Amino acid sequence: MNAKEVVARLKEELRLPNFVGNVQEKEYSEEDYQQVKKDLLKYYEDYVGNLEGYFPGTDMIENKD
Template identity: 60%
Template sequence: MNSDEVLDRLREELSLPAFNVKVEDKLYSEADYQAFKQDLLRYFEDYVQNIEN
């Protein structure tokens, strides 16, 4: 899938219709996509959700 498809899929799976992030312009395999998604979720948990710590 290309970068636009990755962004569209993230918006749908994360239920964030206005979500926008820079996605490298390359072809992504399913494994690449899952790794990218996990990195985003980990970033959110570590730096956004736990801002009080």
């Protein structure tokens, strides 16, 4: 599959219809695709998914209205 097909498949499988990724223009095997997907999920987990890690103690903040 080519880069456009990789992006289209990621959009579908990860349910990210607005995903715009910079994927190297080349032919991807299934193994290559799975590695791209794994890397993307790891990036999300490390840099986006764990916001509490960047704001320690936020779970203890109470709304005091």
